[in-house]
Amino acid sequence: MAISQGDWVYCENGTGWLFGLDGRLGDQELKFRDHSVGRVEKIEGRFVDLWLIGPNEKWRVPRTEAKRVKVDEVGDQFSHKICNICHRRLTVDKFSVNQINSKGRVRRPSCKRCRIDIDRRPKKPSQAKRIAQQRPKKGDLFICPICLKRSIVDVTANIVADHDHHTGNFRAFMCGSCNTGLGRFKDDKVVITNAKRYLEQHDSLDL
Numbered sequence: 388m389a390i391s392q393g394d395w396v397y398c399e400n401g402t403g404w405l406f407g408l409d410g411r412l413g414d415q416e417l418k419f420r421d422h423s424v425g426r427v428e429k430i431e432g433r434f435v436d437l438w439l440i441g442p443n444e445k446w447r448v449p450r451t452e453a454k455r456v457k458v459d460e461v462g463d464q465f466s467h468k469i470c471n472i473c474h475r476r477l478t479v480d481k482f483s484v485n486q487i488n489s490k491g492r493v494r495r496p497s498c499k500r501c502r503i504d505i506d507r508r509p510k511k512p513s514q515a516k517r518i519a520q521q522r523p524k525k526g527d528l529f530i531c532p533i534c535l536k537r538s539i540v541d542v543t544a545n546i547v548a549d550h551d552h553h554t555g556n557f558r559a560f561m562c563g564s565c566n567t568g569l570g571r572f573k574d575d576k577v578v579i580t581n582a583k584r585y586l587e588q589h590d591s592l593d594l
Contacts, residue, residue, distance in 0.1 A: 394427045396453040397476040403448035412447060422475040424456060441474035463494050472501035514557050518548045533565040
């Protein structure tokens, strides 16, 4: 299938020439992760200049290496899916099943390889007993330290033990929604600060 400027493509073999930060093209053929997805910036003869979204790098690859991605034909219901972290076009079996609903299997948005890095350090088993003893009991009043929502433990909210993904250490108990939120923001204070700034910039109530 012919490709055009602006198309999303994937590179099966992951070989090409990397552009430096100064915009100069390197003279040595290098390897990047196979099946990486990028956007076509320029087509010149037998070569294509791509911006790879995963590593945020610009590469020049042979035109035959770039295969067009049909964005409406990737996802859980198709044979291939694009990882939301490394941005590689992979077969769906490279993504763990997260749940099963009426539409079939719903797989995680990150591939199994990237999940290893995301999960990094699991909760420390040595802390499990102490965490279990400290956990608020069913029926107790609980106030989440982040959203400050009042709830009845295991009745009106699911209370979970949050842990540091870098060290594996237990941090605190919080509601399941806020724990998921921290995970979505990758426990990254910069990302959370950017989210706060975004909300302030788009505060329609101007409070």
